[in-house]
Amino acid sequence: MKVSMLRSVQSALKRTSSSTGGHILRRDFSSESGPNRKVAVLGAAGGIGQPLALLMKLNPLVSHLSLYDIAGTPGVAADVSHINTRSEVKGYAGEENLAEALDGADIVIIPAGVPRKPGMTRDDLFNINAGIVKSLCTAIAKYCPHALVNMISNPVNSTVPIAAEVFKKAGTYDEKRLFGVTTLDVVRAKTFYAGKAKVPVAGVNVPVVGGHAGVTILPLFSQATPKANLPHEEIIALTKRTQDGGTEVVEAKAGKGSATLSMAYAGAIFADACLKGLNGVPDVVECSYVQSTITELPFFASKVRLGKNGVEEVLGLGALSDFEKEGLEKLKPELQSSIEKGIKFASQS
Ligand SMILES: NC(=O)c1ccc[n+]([C@@H]2O[C@H](COP(=O)([O-])OP(=O)(O)OC[C@H]3O[C@@H](n4cnc5c(N)ncnc54)[C@H](O)[C@@H]3O)[C@@H](O)[C@H]2O)c1
Ligand SMILES: O=C(O)C[C@H](O)C(=O)O
Numbered sequence: 001m002k003v004s005m006l007r008s009v010q011s012a013l014k015r016t017s018s019s020t021g022g023h024i025l026r027r028d029f030s031s032e033s034g035p036n037r038k039v040a041v042l043g044a045a046g047g048i049g050q051p052l053a054l055l056m057k058l059n060p061l062v063s064h065l066s067l068y069d070i071a072g073t074p075g076v077a078a079d080v081s082h083i084n085t086r087s088e089v090k091g092y093a094g095e096e097n098l099a100e101a102l103d104g105a106d107i108v109i110i111p112a113g114v115p116r117k118p119g120m121t122r123d124d125l126f127n128i129n130a131g132i133v134k135s136l137c138t139a140i141a142k143y144c145p146h147a148l149v150n151m152i153s154n155p156v157n158s159t160v161p162i163a164a165e166v167f168k169k170a171g172t173y174d175e176k177r178l179f180g181v182t183t184l185d186v187v188r189a190k191t192f193y194a195g196k197a198k199v200p201v202a203g204v205n206v207p208v209v210g211g212h213a214g215v216t217i218l219p220l221f222s223q224a225t226p227k228a229n230l231p232h233e234e235i236i237a238l239t240k241r242t243q244d245g246g247t248e249v250v251e252a253k254a255g256k257g258s259a260t261l262s263m264a265y266a267g268a269i270f271a272d273a274c275l276k277g278l279n280g281v282p283d284v285v286e287c288s289y290v291q292s293t294i295t296e297l298p299f300f301a302s303k304v305r306l307g308k309n310g311v312e313e314v315l316g317l318g319a320l321s322d323f324e325k326e327g328l329e330k331l332k333p334e335l336q337s338s339i340e341k342g343i344k345f346a347s348q349s
Contacts, residue, residue, distance in 0.1 A: 037275055038064035040105040040144070042136050043112030044091070045072030047260035048152060048267065052111060053080050053089075055268035061275040062087040068101035069093060069112070098136075102143035107274050109181075109267060110136060113153035115258040116250045122155040122213045123338065129153050130162055130345050137163045141170035148177050148274050148310050152267055156180040156212040157335055158342030160289055160299055165346030176310035179274070180289025182212045182301045183266035184259060188245040189219040192238050197228035208242065208287050209302045209317060209328075211338065216331045217243045222321040235323065277306030290314060297332060299339050 039056050043049045044067035053067050057080045065087040067077045077091025092101035102108065113129035116122065133153050140147060145167075153159050160180040167173035185208040194201035205225045210218040219242045221235050230238070241248070249259040273286045284306040292300035292314050303315040320328065 034061050034063075034279055036063040037061055037106045037278065038066060038104050039087075039271060039275075040066040040068060040101055040108045040147075042068050042101075042108060042110045043153070045069035045076050045093075046111060047115065047257050048111035048263045050076055051261055051264035052109065052267050053077075054083075055264055056109075056271065057081075057083050057085055057087055057089060059268065059272055059275070060086045061272065061279065064104075065089045066101045066105065067091045068098060070095070098139050099143045102139060102147075105144040105147045106278060107150060107271055108140055108144065108147045109150040109152065109271055111152040111263070111267065112136060115260075116154070116246070117255050117257075118251050120250075122246070123158070123341075125154050126158055126341065126345075129155070129159060130342070131349075133159045133162050134166055134346060134349065137166040138170070141167055141172045145170070145172035146174075146177070148179065148278070150179050150181050150267065150271055150274065152181045152263065154212075155338060156182065156289055157216060157299075157338035158345070161339045161342030162346045164291065164299075165343055169346075174310070175291035176312075178290065179270070179304075179310075180212060180299070180301065181267055181270050182208060182217075182287055182289050183270040184263050185212060185217050185219070185242060185245070185301075186287050187262060187266045187269070189221070189224075189238075189242045192241050192245075193221060193224050193228075196230055196234055196238060197224075197226070199226055199228065207303055207318075209300070210331045211289060211299075211301055211335045213338070214243055214334070215327070216335045216338070218324065218327045218331055219243075220318070220320065220324055222324060223318055232323070235321075239323075239327070273306055274310070277310070277312070278308055280308055285315070295328075295332070297335055297339065300335070 039062050044053050056062055056065055067073045071093050073091035073093045077089050081089035113132045151160050189206040189208050190204045193206050194204045207223055208219045210216045273284050277284045285303050288304045289301035294316055304311050305313040
């Protein structure tokens with residue numbers, strides 16, 4: 001990629017603010033300051049993994065980029081390693097190389113596993129992905145127990161509780177270091193809201209809470225900024241579109257997988273926020289599915305303040321509209337049962 005092209009990607013990314021108003025990749029691509037940070041991507045040869053590897057290679061906060069998959073990673077690593085940015089890239093293929101891939105990682109991003117086809121729910125992926133996540137988390141507990149884990153593999157509502165149980169069994173669990181990546185829901189809510197409200201998307205913020213599947217995805221448009229006073233029917237439609245955003249992509253791809261490019265973008269935003277938190281940047285806030293006490297559910301997505309040890313503070317829900325209060329009560333049984341399913345799987349297998 002030419003420098004001029006890199007600069008135009010950079011300025012496009014600069015225009016997109018996170019919920020904190022910070023910017024992904026807002027630094028100069030050639031900047032090499034900051035502490036060494038190793039980021040490992042597990043599932044790096046996949047539909048999400050490849051563009052995510054590219055975006056992490058563009059992030060100057062990363063000094064070492066470790067790309068792991070069961071196959072195909074040497075090619076992906078050779079490809080992105082030619083990009084003239086800070087990080088040194090290594091590709092690892094096959095389980096025998098997983099230890100080295102993880103060794104010393106500060107952040108492990110997991111998009112490993114199968115995606116949906118039309119007609120499937122995320123929970124239909126459980127049987128395959130639960131085992132993949134369990135074995136990868138067993139290795140994380142062994143080789144980089146202090147890493148921040150960014151879980152992308154679906155069903156996130158269950159894979160995060162699985163990871164927690166694996167880490168508990170290994171004696172390495174730290175609830176501050178485990179995150180379900182729900183950033184794509186926020187990215188979608190911002191995009192859809194900006195379209196309806198007819199405001200520039202770069203200045204939009206919308207918290208999304210709950211979980212990451214269907215009705216468990218609860219965008220809080222009553223807290224969206226800038227305020228737009230949209231009619232209630234439009235809020236209902238926006239909520240439904242955000243909840244069905246993944247399905248919209250699955251259907252459009254017609255059997256060729258689910259969201260990959262927008263997910264890579266969302267994953268890169270969330271990893272960037274984690275890196276900034278680790279590096280001591282103040283007031284970094286993103287929504288994420290984490291261990292939580294803000295409702296009666298043990299895991300819940302809400303705004304989270306990130307810091308040097310991962311989660312610094314799980315922020316409350318704030319004032320909800322009656323429609324959102326109703327949505328919150330509706331999502332609880334499904335989210336509770338997905339959490340229990342994950343815990344049961346991890347404790348029995
Ligand atoms: N959290 C979210 O918002 C979100 C968004 C989109 C997709 N997803 C999920 O992300 C996952 C990946 O989606 P994708 O489109 O990239 O799928 P994909 O099939 O294109 O890629 C998955 C990759 O995982 C690899 N893999 C499988 N088992 C592995 C293992 N044991 N160790 C390492 N790598 C392994 C595969 O070889 C493949 O390269 C799916 O479960 C999907 O549902 C989540
Ligand atoms: O919908 C899916 O299966 C993938 C992902 O969870 C998404 O929200 O796009």
